[in-house]
Amino acid sequence: MKTKCSAQDRSDRSPVGVEVAGLSKNYEAQTVLKDISLSVKPGEIFVIMGPSGSGKSVLLRHIAGLEAPTAGTVRVNGLDPTDPATRDRFALALVFQAGALFNSLSVYENLALYPLEHQLCPKPQIRERVMRALKILSLENAAEKFPSELSGGMKKRVAIARALVMEPQILLYDEPTSELDPVMGATITEIIATLKNEYQVTSIVVSHDRDLALTIGDRVAILMKGNLRTICTPDELRRVKDPDIVDFLNPKIDLKNPRYLTLEAS
Ligand SMILES: Nc1ncnc2c1ncn2[C@@H]1O[C@H](COP(=O)(O)OP(=O)(O)OP(=O)(O)O)[C@@H](O)[C@H]1O
Numbered sequence: 001m002k003t004k005c006s007a008q009d010r011s012d013r014s015p016v017g018v019e020v021a022g023l024s025k026n027y028e029a030q031t032v033l034k035d036i037s038l039s040v041k042p043g044e045i046f047v048i049m050g051p052s053g054s055g056k057s058v059l060l061r062h063i064a065g066l067e068a069p070t071a072g073t074v075r076v077n078g079l080d081p082t083d084p085a086t087r088d089r090f091a092l093a094l095v096f097q098a099g100a101l102f103n104s105l106s107v108y109e110n111l112a113l114y115p116l117e118h119q120l121c122p123k124p125q126i127r128e129r130v131m132r133a134l135k136i137l138s139l140e141n142a143a144e145k146f147p148s149e150l151s152g153g154m155k156k157r158v159a160i161a162r163a164l165v166m167e168p169q170i171l172l173y174d175e176p177t178s179e180l181d182p183v184m185g186a187t188i189t190e191i192i193a194t195l196k197n198e199y200q201v202t203s204i205v206v207s208h209d210r211d212l213a214l215t216i217g218d219r220v221a222i223l224m225k226g227n228l229r230t231i232c233t234p235d236e237l238r239r240v241k242d243p244d245i246v247d248f249l250n251p252k253i254d255l256k257n258p259r260y261l262t263l264e265a266s
């Protein structure tokens with residue numbers, strides 16, 4: 001994924017849209033995504049919510065071009081994200097669910113690794129980009145630290161900073177606020193909104209975080225057992241009547257009919 005180098009270059013890179021049509025995914029006998037169709041508009045924050053195991057990360061990996069559909073198509077900026085021939089025509093970055101930082105590398109080295117290996121631009125400009133990304137995430141003082149020396153919130157910010165180094169037109173986040181205290185979760189949510197507003201990055205956010213979805217989402221998709229149940233605005237989501245969605249958003253603990261008795265292995 002080659003991108004341009006200077007700060008001003010970002011301004012001439014327009015945000016990109018995503019089209020998913022009839023996407024199904026099987027892993028052997030298991031169907032994980034069932035005939036999913038959706039479109040994400042350039043520059044919007046599109047939130048994907050749903051219970052654990054419903055296929056959110058798998059859907060995100062398809063949009064990132066890390067997996068190929070069993071059926072259907074995914075297009076980013078009109079192009080197949082799995083096709084190496086056209087992969088460098090848009091700048092996409094994925095913030096992984098578990099951060100995926102290299103423990104043996106410092107924060108600086110984690111951020112510089114991809115641009116150095118792919119020779120995206122000369123070394124001094126890579127340094128500029130890395131330091132700029134660290135500054136945006138208030139991590140300038142953490143550049144020489146190693147992942148084991150960071151808190152969970154800092155790791156999440158480093159993962160976002162590493163994605164920013166790619167100067168993306170589209171940013172995919174997998175659970176960016178999970179495992180964080182509510183204040184750090186709110187901070188990351190504000191960062192996602194700021195990146196969208198200041199850099200017009202198209203943002204797709206997989207999250208269980210109701211506050212994030214209702215506060216910064218332009219639209220929210222609900223995925224359940226591989227089916228797309230609805231796509232709606234936050235206001236529509238607040239008024240939704242579908243009992244499964246209501247239960248997902250406001251689960252009540254019921255000690256008389258405990259849910260664990262009906263858990264599936266997913
Ligand atoms: N590479 C794979 N091979 C086989 N099965 C997989 C693979 N990746 C995911 N799955 C299965 O697909 C289903 C959906 O997984 P996915 O990771 O998308 O869930 P999720 O909605 O992101 O859940 P969570 O909220 O817990 O992260 C699960 O049953 C999982 O076991």
Ligand SMILES: [Mg+2]
Nearest residue numbers: 056057097174
């Ligand atoms: Mg997941």
